[in-house]
Amino acid sequence: MLWTGICPAACNVNSVTCRLWTEPQLPILYKNGDLEVGGIFAIHSYMRSEQNSYTKLPLQPQCSGSMDIRDLLNARTMEFTINEINKRTDLLPGITLGYQIYDSCAAVPMAIKVTFQFANGREQVFNDKYGCPNSATAAVPAILGDTNSTPSVSMARFLGLLGIPQVSHFATCACLSDKRQFPAFLRTVPSDHHQAAALARIVKYFGWTWIGAVRSDSDYGNYGMASFLKAAQEEGICVEYSEAFYRTDPRSKVERVANVIRSSTARVIVAFMNAGEMEVLLEELVRNPPPPLQWICSDTLIMNTKFLRYNMCAGAIGFGIPKSVIPGLREYLLDLSPAQVLKSPLLTEFWETSFSCSLTGSSKGARVCNGSEDIRALQNPYTDTSQLRITNMVYKATYAIAHAIHGVICNDTQCDKSIQFAPWQILDQLKRVNFTTKNGNRVTFDANGDGLPIYELINWQVQKDGALDFVTVGEYDSSKPKGQEFNANRAISWMGGQIEVPVSVCSESCPPGTRKAVQKGRPVCCYDCIPCAEGEISNRTDALNCMPCPPEFWPNAKRDTCSPKPVEFLSWGDTLSIILTVFSVAGAFIAVCVAVVFYRHRTSPIVRANNSELSFLLLFSLTLCFLCSLTFIGRPSEWSCMLRHTAFGITFVLCISCVLGKTIVVLMAFRATLPGSNVMKWFGPPQQRLSVFTFTLIQTVICVLWLTLSPPFPFNNLKHYKERIILECGLGSAVAFWAVLGYIGFLALLCFVLAFLARKLPDNFNEAKFITFSMLIFCAVWATFIPAYISSPGKLTVAVEIFAILASSFGLIICIFAPKCFIIVFRPEQNTKKHLMGKVPSKSL
Numbered sequence: 001m002l003w004t005g006i007c008p009a010a011c012n013v014n015s016v017t018c019r020l021w022t023e024p025q026l027p028i029l030y031k032n033g034d035l036e037v038g039g040i041f042a043i044h045s046y047m048r049s050e051q052n053s054y055t056k057l058p059l060q061p062q063c064s065g066s067m068d069i070r071d072l073l074n075a076r077t078m079e080f081t082i083n084e085i086n087k088r089t090d091l092l093p094g095i096t097l098g099y100q101i102y103d104s105c106a107a108v109p110m111a112i113k114v115t116f117q118f119a120n121g122r123e124q125v126f127n128d129k130y131g132c133p134n135s136a137t138a139a140v141p142a143i144l145g146d147t148n149s150t151p152s153v154s155m156a157r158f159l160g161l162l163g164i165p166q167v168s169h170f171a172t173c174a175c176l177s178d179k180r181q182f183p184a185f186l187r188t189v190p191s192d193h194h195q196a197a198a199l200a201r202i203v204k205y206f207g208w209t210w211i212g213a214v215r216s217d218s219d220y221g222n223y224g225m226a227s228f229l230k231a232a233q234e235e236g237i238c239v240e241y242s243e244a245f246y247r248t249d250p251r252s253k254v255e256r257v258a259n260v261i262r263s264s265t266a267r268v269i270v271a272f273m274n275a276g277e278m279e280v281l282l283e284e285l286v287r288n289p290p291p292p293l294q295w296i297c298s299d300t301l302i303m304n305t306k307f308l309r310y311n312m313c314a315g316a317i318g319f320g321i322p323k324s325v326i327p328g329l330r331e332y333l334l335d336l337s338p339a340q341v342l343k344s345p346l347l348t349e350f351w352e353t354s355f356s357c358s359l360t361g362s363s364k365g366a367r368v369c370n371g372s373e374d375i376r377a378l379q380n381p382y383t384d385t386s387q388l389r390i391t392n393m394v395y396k397a398t399y400a401i402a403h404a405i406h407g408v409i410c411n412d413t414q415c416d417k418s419i420q421f422a423p424w425q426i427l428d429q430l431k432r433v434n435f436t437t438k439n440g441n442r443v444t445f446d447a448n449g450d451g452l453p454i455y456e457l458i459n460w461q462v463q464k465d466g467a468l469d470f471v472t473v474g475e476y477d478s479s480k481p482k483g484q485e486f487n488a489n490r491a492i493s494w495m496g497g498q499i500e501v502p503v504s505v506c507s508e509s510c511p512p513g514t515r516k517a518v519q520k521g522r523p524v525c526c527y528d529c530i531p532c533a534e535g536e537i538s539n540r541t542d543a544l545n546c547m548p549c550p551p552e553f554w555p556n557a558k559r560d561t562c563s564p565k566p567v568e569f570l571s572w573g574d575t576l577s578i579i580l581t582v583f584s585v586a587g588a589f590i591a592v593c594v595a596v597v598f599y600r601h602r603t604s605p606i607v608r609a610n611n612s613e614l615s616f617l618l619l620f621s622l623t624l625c626f627l628c629s630l631t632f633i634g635r636p637s638e639w640s641c642m643l644r645h646t647a648f649g650i651t652f653v654l655c656i657s658c659v660l661g662k663t664i665v666v667l668m669a670f671r672a673t674l675p676g677s678n679v680m681k682w683f684g685p686p687q688q689r690l691s692v693f694t695f696t697l698i699q700t701v702i703c704v705l706w707l708t709l710s711p712p713f714p715f716n717n718l719k720h721y722k723e724r725i726i727l728e729c730g731l732g733s734a735v736a737f738w739a740v741l742g743y744i745g746f747l748a749l750l751c752f753v754l755a756f757l758a759r760k761l762p763d764n765f766n767e768a769k770f771i772t773f774s775m776l777i778f779c780a781v782w783a784t785f786i787p788a789y790i791s792s793p794g795k796l797t798v799a800v801e802i803f804a805i806l807a808s809s810f811g812l813i814i815c816i817f818a819p820k821c822f823i824i825v826f827r828p829e830q831n832t833k834k835h836l837m838g839k840v841p842s843k844s845l
Helices: 016-022 069-086 108-120 149-162 192-205 219-234 251-263 275-287 305-309 329-334 345-355 390-409 423-430 575-600 605-609 612-632 638-671 685-709 734-757 767-791 795-826 833-837
Strands: 029-031 035-041 044-048 062-067 097-103 166-168 185-187 210-216 238-245 268-272 294-297 317-320 434-436 442-444 454-462 468-477 486-488 514-518 527-531 553-555 562-564 713-717 725-730
Touching (some): 029 069, 062 345, 069 345, 069 390, 097 108, 108 149, 149 185, 149 219, 192 454, 210 275, 219 238, 251 275, 275 305, 305 468, 317 468, 390 442, 605 612, 605 795, 638 725, 638 795, 725 795
Antiparallel strands (some): 468 486, 553 562, 713 725
């Protein structure tokens, strides 16, 4: 470590360089007291160590560079607060607090030197008696500061070994929450861990998924940006670039960072930087301004008034410490006269810088201050107490130390200044403080020694006069439930003063109906929008995956909603249904007309010769066959599904049974012509009726078993078509269905064989020939029906079945009854017994 060599064991105390570093540093503000509180602020930005022009020996290190008036304000606020505490009777009564306030020059070496001095007193920082300092010789009970994180980290490592409490007002590095490394460190500001999470949340809140990031190459910037990048990753935010530099780096490095910003496609940039690096970066960007950028700044930048002069920062937003009012502070700060100022080199420098004059007359070329200077007329952060943010943290930290000291040396009514105590006792009391200041701010520390995680959302808005100013537009409290931490209460002005929220994305949002597909080799925020596959939807923007629709739903044209699939069946309104209905009714009408013709001519030879009883029964069954096809049309229901198949099966068996009976009658009639044949008495009318009944009964039994065990039922067929539902009748039992068809086929085939055997009977009485043709047509229709039924999709399956019923029915009625009707109606002269006998022997008739 840098300061290891300072300890006497390793440092030659007689060397000039070592003595310069071990000689005490003078405080910039000092007051004696019973107890003196240490304070350290980064009032100047650089530390220099020069040589004596005569002796060529190194001089005591001094702070240089421009004065940070805000830290001067903080130092004087500590001074004001201690004076206020000394006037109180309820806090440290009878005890006078003093202070030793030093300038750290925003440099680690100076901060470490002052820390050693706090530990050993304002004699030599190291001495032969004690060697390296220890807690027993601590000159102060507690230390307030430093302002920046990097010096605070170095101080905290050392002070933690001695147990001397350090309370910072603005060192926000998340690393300082680690109590194993920094057991004596506390702060009145929240950790950057909370700020990083808040920044990531607000970036996500405004829809920015493609951002750039710059940081100081220091503990503050590196740890803060690491916390932000982790939180951003959890929020799904992509970082196009993350650059780091320090203000003392070569200009070429700063130029490279600026060029990265200029060439970036991200329009939002998150800056976790100290003021020094930010100023260097902005000066470089001003040379060649990039496109308008939306700046998201950490607390050190968003509350710094020096950057309000850069118009490219208009619209910047960030989280800052809540502002407050400290009663009496403004009057105290303005209560300065030239005589009082001359007593303090620090105030003298401030006065001469602010009024561009010289109080002592030592500055060459500068006018001498004449006493007309009015500090109330100044317009700078020292006199502007309307934005007390960090300053209020100094106020709270000073009071916290006072309360801790009170808890160690005081009881309820009085304090004992003679009590000996160790710094760790103050540290123990600090961890337990919980009070409210005069201006209404609560002071307490969490388990990590951090302050309450409450922020204000600050926006840099252009005022009417064209100048930029801070405007509080919301608040963030990470102690609230997730999702309720952020609250915006005013309109935000964006980059360039625009009203609409700027857009910063690598790829435009994928609309509903598409999904994101990450581009190969690029961050997850860079993607293509792929339309959802068939049968899938996405109903939200930027969907990662498409969702399949439920089985009975189908995507709309945009594929962002699942709509119910249209249900399709052979309805009465379909053109095909109307055609089939016409043919069905026409067939039934023809069958009835034939029956009427036969009935009117029932005594004629041709009717009597063709077994009129079976003919009428056949016509009745054909009528039912034609009409049963109508049960296949319309929306399937439980009853219609059971009726259509069973009615079809039974009526067709009745029909084929009648045809089979007629065929057997013809065969028996001509077998009876043989000498000594007595066949007809075994197949007379009773036997004919019994055969028809028996054949039909068998089919009826099959249908009853079918309906009992596994009846047909309506169901939604989702397999044939993806985009629509076919409402059809399920067979229930495929075995029963094919048993019904097989039985019909068996009877038809038997009838065809018997009719074929009787085809060569006398021409004038050749009904067997017509039965043969009808059965040939019937078998051909149903033979082709099977493959057509299996292969036809949707409602066409039902249409094929109806067509088979109608075709076979028309085949039967035309082949069997058309010739007879033609003779009865158009050839009545042939409807005679003589004509029917023809060449047939008389005995056969």
